[in-house]
Amino acid sequence: MPANLEQLTASKLAKLVEQKELSDKMSAMLHDRMIPAQTQNNKNLSAAIAVSKKPGFFEYYQAPDDVKEFERDKSLNKLVRQLGKLHSEIVSISEEIDLAMQDRKKGIDASRAKALDASGGGMSSLSQWMETFGAPSTTLDLAKDQYTTFKPASKIYGGTAHHRSFKSSASSMTQGRMTR
Numbered sequence: 001m002p003a004n005l006e007q008l009t010a011s012k013l014a015k016l017v018e019q020k021e022l023s024d025k026m027s028a029m030l031h032d033r034m035i036p037a038q039t040q041n042n043k044n045l046s047a048a049i050a051v052s053k054k055p056g057f058f059e060y061y062q063a064p065d066d067v068k069e070f071e072r073d074k075s076l077n078k079l080v081r082q083l084g085k086l087h088s089e090i091v092s093i094s095e096e097i098d099l100a101m102q103d104r105k106k107g108i109d110a111s112r113a114k115a116l117d118a119s120g121g122g123m124s125s126l127s128q129w130m131e132t133f134g135a136p137s138t139t140l141d142l143a144k145d146q147y148t149t150f151k152p153a154s155k156i157y158g159g160t161a162h163h164r165s166f167k168s169s170a171s172s173m174t175q176g177r178m179t180r
Contacts, residue, residue: 012094030076037064148173151174153172
């Protein structure tokens, strides 16, 4: 692997690790604080609706201070923007890696072509190919399972005193790759 390709791969791995850390942090914020607070808030509102026709005052649920801080600072929005930025960087690095791999492959293909031309192994016509590798056979020696076959059904429906017996007109097909 060229040094440039190794550097690109290492930087992509570093960005992926950073992206995982950010997503784990965001997941922890959501699952540990935000989702339980919202669940409690929904339960509280349902209870408030149920007792709203009764006289008196209903104490609404207040989110904990850290959840209020998250919402005020818009911490999740910042994390989502950072994740999006990292994703676009990872995509651009992946594209650079793909280009480097294509350039490397083109270099290998070009060096093979030069080696074949230098050794006189290059083919320039179909007749040279036929001389080297042989012509294809013109007869089709295919196995029996290559053909689709139809066999008449051997079923004979029995007769009665009033009706004669008759042979089925159906045929069984064995599917192959070709039909003769």
